[in-house]
Amino acid sequence: MDYTQVILKPVVTEKATLIKDAFNQITFLVAQRAGKIEVKKAVQEAFKVKVLQVRMVVRKPGRKTRHGRVVGRVPGWKKAYVTLAPGEKIEIYEGV
Numbered sequence: 001m002d003y004t005q006v007i008l009k010p011v012v013t014e015k016a017t018l019i020k021d022a023f024n025q026i027t028f029l030v031a032q033r034a035g036k037i038e039v040k041k042a043v044q045e046a047f048k049v050k051v052l053q054v055r056m057v058v059r060k061p062g063r064k065t066r067h068g069r070v071v072g073r074v075p076g077w078k079k080a081y082v083t084l085a086p087g088e089k090i091e092i093y094e095g096v
Contacts, residue, residue, distance in 0.1 A: 003042035006034045010092065011079060023083065026090055030056075030080045039080045050085040057081070 010016075011027040019025045030039055036054040043051050061076035084090070 001031070001034065001038060001042075003046045006031055006038050006042035007046060019081070024086065024088070026082045026084065028080050028082065030078050032076070032078050034078065034080075036080075039082065043082050047090045049088040049090060051082055052085050053083040055081040055083075 008029045008031060011029060013027075016027040019027065026043075028039070028043070034042075036056060039056075040051045040054050043049065043054075057079045059076050059078075062074045063070045064072040064074050
């Protein structure tokens, strides 16, 4: 898969910002079929940085219930926490 198909979008939340500042980790939403090695190669190719580690979190899709009845569907997602080498940074996150 091409890196544009692996990395869907960066996650910009308070928690992601705190993790970036404390541990030099960047958070991305990634494709459901993407593995750790594919995410590592995609980040290195897209941003020209050295990646030390990739950790994945998967949230499975579910049903939304209200008063015991199913009223909708909650989507699932896959998120990757990418640890960068010391001294490396991704410019799109600076100043966010």
